[in-house]
Amino acid sequence: MELDKLTDQKKEALLKKQKEYLFPNHLLYYTEPLPLDRGEGLRVWDVEGNEYLDFFGGILTTSVGHNRPEVTQRVQEQTEKIIHSSTLYPNESHINLAEKLAQLAPGDIQVSYFTTSGTDANETAIFLAQTHTGHQEVVALRHGYSGRSALGMSLTAVGSWRSGGTHVAGVKHALNPYCYRCPLKLKYPSCGVACAEDIEEVIRTTTSGKIAAFIMEPIQGVGGFITAPDDYIKTAHQIIKHYGGLFISDEVQTGFGRTGHKWFGIEHSGVEPDIMTMAKGIANGFPLGNTMTTKDIAESTLKAGLTISTFGGNPVACAASLGVMDVLENEATPDRTATLGKQLRAGLDRLQEQFPIIGDVRGKGLMQGLELVKDPQSKEPAPKAATQLMDAAKKHGLLIGKGGLYGNVMRIAPPMTATEDDIQMALDLLHKALSDIA
Ligand SMILES: Cc1ncc(COP(=O)(O)O)c(C=O)c1O
Structure with a gap:
C-alpha cells in the first residue's frame, strides 16, 4: 500500500x-x-x-523547542536514577530547581511549592493567601483564566471556560483593562486607568471589605493576550494592599522570559507580587506547576493542616525544568x-x-x-x-x-x-x- x-x-x-x-x-x-x-x-x-x-x-x-537535548538528557539521567519520590522525601532535582527559581524570582519571592499544573498552582496560591491573611474573599479580573478545578473555574471570567460545576463562593470579578474594548469606553492613556478604580468598588460593594487576594495575569492568555498597562497594575496593587489582600501574579503564560527583558511578566510594572504561580513553560511540557512566595508568607502554611502532593516536585519534571532554565539562561x-x-x-x-x-x-x-x-x-x-x-x-x-x-x-x-x-x-x-x- x-x-x-x-x-x-x-x-x-x-x-x-x-x-x-x-x-x-x-x-x-x-x-x-x-x-x-x-x-x-x-x-x-x-x-x-x-x-x-x-x-x-x-x-x-x-x-525551549521540541526534543531539546539539554532537557532530554536530564530527563533520561533522572529517569535512570529515580522517577518518583513524592513530596514526603527530599529529592535533589526538586530542591535544586527551587534554589534556581529563587535566583530568578523578583523581590523577596524565595520559596516554592511544586504541583503538577497551573490549576493546582493557583489553588495553592489562593489557599496560601487565605491562610496568611485570615480573609476568605478573592478578586479576579474579567476575561481572566485560572484553571479547570471548581475554584479555577470560579476565578475564571470567560463564560465558555466556566462550564457547569458548582462554583466557589467569595470570588468577585472586577473590570479588566481591555483597552481595545474599554469597558468604560475611554481611551488609554488619557483614561488614567480609571478601570482600576473598579477593583475598589468591587471590594467595597461585593465583599466584606477584607480580601485575601487579588489574582491577575500580566497578559491574559486564554482571554486573548489582553495586555494590562503597567500603571493599571501599579494602581491595582495599591488598592489591594489598602484592603489587606495579597497580590498574586499568575505567570503561567507570561513566565520565564516570555514577555522579553524580564523573567516574569509582572516585573515590567515594577510591582512586587506576594505570590507568583507558574506552570506551562516551566518544564517544556513535563507536568509541573509551582507556587512561589516570600519566606514570611510561606510560614503561614504551618498554621494550616497537613498537605502533600504525590506528584508535586516530581524528580523527572524538575530535572526537565532545570534543563529549561539552562537553555533560558545561556541561550x-x-x-x-x-x-x-x-x-x-x-x-x-x-x-x-x-x-x-x-x-x-x-x-x-x-x-x-x-x-x-x-x-x-x-x-x-x-x-x-x-x-x-x-x-x-x-x-x-x-x-x-x-x-x-x-x-x-x-x-x-x-x-x-x-x-x-x-x-x-x-x-x-x-x-x-x-x-x-x-
Ligand atoms: C494563566 C493561566 N493560569 C492557569 C492555567 C491553568 O493551567 P493548567 O491547564 O496547567 O491547569 C492556564 C492554562 O491555560 C493559564 O493560561
Whole structure:
C-alpha cells in the first residue's frame, strides 16, 4: 500500500479512537484535528509526515523547542536514577530547581511549592493567601483564566471556560483593562486607568471589605493576550494592599522570559507580587506547576493542616525544568526574546496595515496577539475568520493559537529558541494565510 494511504488510515483510525475512548468535551483545534507525531526544535510533524512551524508550543509550553537535548538528557539521567519520590522525601532535582527559581524570582519571592499544573498552582496560591491573611474573599479580573478545578473555574471570567460545576463562593470579578474594548469606553492613556478604580468598588460593594487576594495575569492568555498597562497594575496593587489582600501574579503564560527583558511578566510594572504561580513553560511540557512566595508568607502554611502532593516536585519534571532554565539562561535569554519579540511585533504591525481584518495587535516579547474584526470601525468580532485563519495557516505549515471571549484573537507565541529566520518565515506564512481568507 502507498505510504500516504497508510498514514491517512493511521490518522483516521486515531481520530476514530479519540472519539470512542476520550471525553467528547476535549476541545480540538482545526476543522480537521491534527494528530502530532514528533517534534524537533520549532518543527513538528503530524502522523502523515507533514511538517509545521510551531508558533504556539502546545499553549506556550514548549518554551525551549521540541526534543531539546539539554532537557532530554536530564530527563533520561533522572529517569535512570529515580522517577518518583513524592513530596514526603527530599529529592535533589526538586530542591535544586527551587534554589534556581529563587535566583530568578523578583523581590523577596524565595520559596516554592511544586504541583503538577497551573490549576493546582493557583489553588495553592489562593489557599496560601487565605491562610496568611485570615480573609476568605478573592478578586479576579474579567476575561481572566485560572484553571479547570471548581475554584479555577470560579476565578475564571470567560463564560465558555466556566462550564457547569458548582462554583466557589467569595470570588468577585472586577473590570479588566481591555483597552481595545474599554469597558468604560475611554481611551488609554488619557483614561488614567480609571478601570482600576473598579477593583475598589468591587471590594467595597461585593465583599466584606477584607480580601485575601487579588489574582491577575500580566497578559491574559486564554482571554486573548489582553495586555494590562503597567500603571493599571501599579494602581491595582495599591488598592489591594489598602484592603489587606495579597497580590498574586499568575505567570503561567507570561513566565520565564516570555514577555522579553524580564523573567516574569509582572516585573515590567515594577510591582512586587506576594505570590507568583507558574506552570506551562516551566518544564517544556513535563507536568509541573509551582507556587512561589516570600519566606514570611510561606510560614503561614504551618498554621494550616497537613498537605502533600504525590506528584508535586516530581524528580523527572524538575530535572526537565532545570534543563529549561539552562537553555533560558545561556541561550534563549529574556533580552534575546525581547529582540525577537520586536521583530515579530514589527511584522505583525505591517500585516495590520495590509489587512483591515486585524483590528488590534498587542502583547509583549514573544507573546503577541491579533484581534480579528469584521471592520476596524465597528470592531465587531470576527470569530469565523479566526477559525478560517487557523485552518489556512495550518495549510501553509504554520501552527498558531486562538482565544478571547469572542474566539477572535490569534495567539502567536513560539518557543523562545526561535531564530530570526523562524520569525520571518512565520510572518510570511501568516501573510499567505491572511491573503487566503481576505
Ligand atoms: C494563566 C493561566 N493560569 C492557569 C492555567 C491553568 O493551567 P493548567 O491547564 O496547567 O491547569 C492556564 C492554562 O491555560 C493559564 O493560561
